Amino acid sequence: MSGQGREHRSEERARSGAPRGSEPTTPSGQETQPERTVLSWQRTGLGVLALAGLLARAAVTDGAPVRLAVAGGVALLGLGVLGGLAPVRVRAVERALARGTGVAVPRLALVVTAVVVAVAGAALVAVLSPR
Amino acid sequence: MPPADHPDYRFTLANERTLLAWLRTGLALVAGGVAVAEFAPELGVPWGSAAVAVALVLTGLGAAVGGYVRWRRNERAIVADRPLPPGRVLPALVTAVAAVLVVVAVLVGVEVLRP
Numbered sequence: 001m002s003g004q005g006r007e008h009r010s011e012e013r014a015r016s017g018a019p020r021g022s023e024p025t026t027p028s029g030q031e032t033q034p035e036r037t038v039l040s041w042q043r044t045g046l047g048v049l050a051l052a053g054l055l056a057r058a059a060v061t062d063g064a065p066v067r068l069a070v071a072g073g074v075a076l077l078g079l080g081v082l083g084g085l086a087p088v089r090v091r092a093v094e095r096a097l098a099r100g101t102g103v104a105v106p107r108l109a110l111v112v113t114a115v116v117v118a119v120a121g122a123a124l125v126a127v128l129s130p131r
Numbered sequence: 132m133p134p135a136d137h138p139d140y141r142f143t144l145a146n147e148r149t150l151l152a153w154l155r156t157g158l159a160l161v162a163g164g165v166a167v168a169e170f171a172p173e174l175g176v177p178w179g180s181a182a183v184a185v186a187l188v189l190t191g192l193g194a195a196v197g198g199y200v201r202w203r204r205n206e207r208a209i210v211a212d213r214p215l216p217p218g219r220v221l222p223a224l225v226t227a228v229a230a231v232l233v234v235v236a237v238l239v240g241v242e243v244l245r246p
Contacts, residue, residue: 037144040151047158054162058169093144102137104206109150113199116154120192123161127168127184 034093041089044112045082048119052078055126067129070122077115085112138209146205153198153220160191160228175238183235190227197223 052075059067089108096103164187167180174180197220204216 031141033141033144037148040148044151044155044158047155051158051162051165054165054169058165061169093140097140102143103140104137104143104210106203106206109147109199109202112151112154113195116157116195117192120157120161120188120195123165124185124188124192127164127181127188 034090034097037093038086038090041086041112042082044116045078045080045086048078048081048115049075050078051119051123055123058126064129067126070126074119074122077119081112081115138212142209143206146202146209149205150198150202153201154195156224157191157193157195157198160194161188162191164188164191173242174235175241179238179241183231183238186227186231186234190224190231193227194220194224 052071055071055074056068059065059071085108089105092105092108093103164184167174167187168184171183172180174183201218201220208215
């Protein structure tokens with residue numbers, strides 16, 4: 001985006017009372033930010049799934065059914081991020097942009113952090129269990 | 132029109148992606164710990180593999196929690212239109228990973244030099 005365009009837009013913003021920062025909030029189509037954010041959520045879910053695969057492989061190699069169940073639980077958490085939190089977040093961002101309200105949903109950040117902490121706890125149990 | 136009571140959505144989303152990047156960094160460290168326990172069960176000394184694995188998993192846990200704390204502080208700064216606070220999580224993470232690497236190097240040395 002050219003500097004001239006930006007200046008022009010920030011003047012516009014000052015008049016219209018749009019959110020501070022720079023360009024006015026527009027529904028998706030002009031900005032790649034919502035898309036990048038969704039991809040980031042999906043990568044995080046895929047990361048949890050990859051870790052579940054690693055835990056499952058280790059459990060099968062060691063013949064540990066309990067740890068295999070734990071790996072299954074981790075996989076469900078990964079699917080939850082990929083198929084639950086990510087689409088929920090997309091819709092929340094789209095709605096907020098359409099209405100012109102703030103896009104922050106602090107609870108989702110807490111939930112996804114809790115997922116990763118739980119996954120780390122499961123990995124700790126797997127690593128410490130006798131093999 | 133009244134001034135907006137919420138920040139530019141791009142700041143909020145950028146901060147969110149930073150949190151998710153921290154979480155993925157944590158996941159990668161956790162996966163590294165699991166991989167050490169699985170693929171290098173004997174490393175230098177009897178407890179070597181387990182110690183490195185636990186250290187990596189705990190570092191990953193710390194990255195996730197630290198990333199969340201940082202996200203929350205950034206979020207407050209963005210809402211208040213203040214500059215972002217300085218980050219302390221990254222130096223801590225780098226120190227932890229470097230310490231683990233030193234331990235791994237020593238253990239690999241012990242393993243290689245074992246008669």
